[in-house]
Amino acid sequence: MSPRDPSHEPVSVGPTQDEARLRIQWRDGQASEYWPRDLRLLCPCAGCVDEISGVRTLRPEAVDKGVYPTAIHYVGRYALPFMWSDGHSTGIYAFEYLRQLAETRRAPEAGIAEPRVSGAGSPEQE
Numbered sequence: 001m002s003p004r005d006p007s008h009e010p011v012s013v014g015p016t017q018d019e020a021r022l023r024i025q026w027r028d029g030q031a032s033e034y035w036p037r038d039l040r041l042l043c044p045c046a047g048c049v050d051e052i053s054g055v056r057t058l059r060p061e062a063v064d065k066g067v068y069p070t071a072i073h074y075v076g077r078y079a080l081p082f083m084w085s086d087g088h089s090t091g092i093y094a095f096e097y098l099r100q101l102a103e104t105r106r107a108p109e110a111g112i113a114e115p116r117v118s119g120a121g122s123p124e125q126e
């Protein structure tokens, strides 16, 4: 297991002031904001991404425009599992994955950028 960077842990997770986005405040002082539907579309679980090929099988048109997380629980010290309003609850978002998402998405209008996540430390291997 690779050592995890403790500064990449969230200290708080919650809605932004306008409640439109999800905000994560990280231990190193950075803050990331996400559109809930973007996070849902980037769900890393085996039901949304083919485990063998890594190809995303989730179709954006199948995801409700108003989807939102109904619950977020901490899993140990490495990931956040999201429960979604559409009933989907198998996606476990590693902290590093969430950090990468925030760094990859510089221009929201340009669409969703899918980060490359290395196999080491991905949630489904633990």
Ligand SMILES: [Zn+2]
Pocket: 043, 044, 045, 046, 047, 048, 049, 088, 090, 091
């Ligand atoms: Zn999923």
